[in-house]
Amino acid sequence: MPGANDERGAGARGDRDADYWTARRARLFRLALQASDFPAQTVKALAPALEGCTTILDVGAGVGALTVLLAKQGYQVTALEPKPVMLGELRDSLVRNRLDNVTCVRGVWDTRVVAPHDLILVANVAPIFDDLLPFLTEAEPLARRTLALVQNVGPGNEKFYYGELYPLLLGRPYPGRADYLRTLGLLHSVGIYASAQIVSYRFDQPFDSFPDAVQFWKDVMRLDTPDQERRLVAFLEGRLERVGDRWIAPMRRRSAVVWWRVASKDSL
Numbered sequence: 001m002p003g004a005n006d007e008r009g010a011g012a013r014g015d016r017d018a019d020y021w022t023a024r025r026a027r028l029f030r031l032a033l034q035a036s037d038f039p040a041q042t043v044k045a046l047a048p049a050l051e052g053c054t055t056i057l058d059v060g061a062g063v064g065a066l067t068v069l070l071a072k073q074g075y076q077v078t079a080l081e082p083k084p085v086m087l088g089e090l091r092d093s094l095v096r097n098r099l100d101n102v103t104c105v106r107g108v109w110d111t112r113v114v115a116p117h118d119l120i121l122v123a124n125v126a127p128i129f130d131d132l133l134p135f136l137t138e139a140e141p142l143a144r145r146t147l148a149l150v151q152n153v154g155p156g157n158e159k160f161y162y163g164e165l166y167p168l169l170l171g172r173p174y175p176g177r178a179d180y181l182r183t184l185g186l187l188h189s190v191g192i193y194a195s196a197q198i199v200s201y202r203f204d205q206p207f208d209s210f211p212d213a214v215q216f217w218k219d220v221m222r223l224d225t226p227d228q229e230r231r232l233v234a235f236l237e238g239r240l241e242r243v244g245d246r247w248i249a250p251m252r253r254r255s256a257v258v259w260w261r262v263a264s265k266d267s268l
């Protein structure tokens with residue numbers, strides 16, 4: 001069994017969302033995950049991909065949404081993650097759950113720091129999806145059986161209500177982002193006919209207080225005028241729900257679980 005929480009240096013590939021993951025956002029993400037059925041739905045959809053696997057490399061493991069559940073199921077997991085704040089939350093979670101079958105490696109994806117694993121998993125790591133084919137060229141030789149990708153479905157309008165808030169507060173449409181369909185097309189273009197399953201789950205975002213929520217949106221959307229704040233507060237008053245001593249932003253999201261066996265490149 002690999003020793004828990006081994007840490008090596010950061011690698012070469014750029015971590016393009018390096019500025020986003022502050023300690024505060026990492027904590028909020030962990031709180032959202034604790035109340036979400038995203039890990040359960042995703043690991044359930046991964047079941048056929050996991051057949052015959054005992055070791056898993058979770059690339060961009062974050063706070064361990066999938067790492068922790070996979071480790072609870074007995075897999076030997078290596079969690080590769082560049083951000084110390086995310087790794088800190090992940091380590092706390094490993095301790096809380098008394099898991100010693102996870103090896104934490106600090107760094108971005110880099111073939112020099114990762115060893116072969118039965119399954120290589122990449123869930124919600126935008127910089128890797130943006131540059132997918134070079135990643136696959138590097139990752140396939142290191143995947144003994146399976147590669148699996150988990151990616152958003154649709155342009156992401158539901159994320160933090162951006163589809164509604166962009167026109168309201170910034171006067172322009174939310175630009176959206178590429179989703180799993182681009183990935184399936186890229187895979188197809190190189191002869192990989194992957195299986196795909198869409199999963200749907202709750203991803204409610206808790207906040208300690210209403211002003212805390214307002215500040216969160218002001219930061220992520222870079223709002224700085226009193227008029228923007230007034231409109232934001234009015235919008236959130238209609239959306240946020242008081243639950244116990246917290247405020248919750250209810251959200252539903254969908255992801256695609258995409259996977260294929262590396263040996264044959266055939267569909268299953």
Ligand SMILES: C[S@@+](CC[C@H](N)C(=O)[O-])C[C@H]1O[C@@H](n2cnc3c(N)ncnc32)[C@H](O)[C@@H]1O
Pocket residue numbers: 013014015016017021059060061062063064065066080081082083086107108109122123124125126127128
């Ligand atoms: C949105 S989080 C997703 C975390 C987790 N996989 C999940 O689905 O909940 C993306 C994570 O990928 C990490 N990341 C970004 N670029 C990366 C790269 N090139 N290699 C490895 N991890 C990366 C970020 O630090 C962040 O923690």
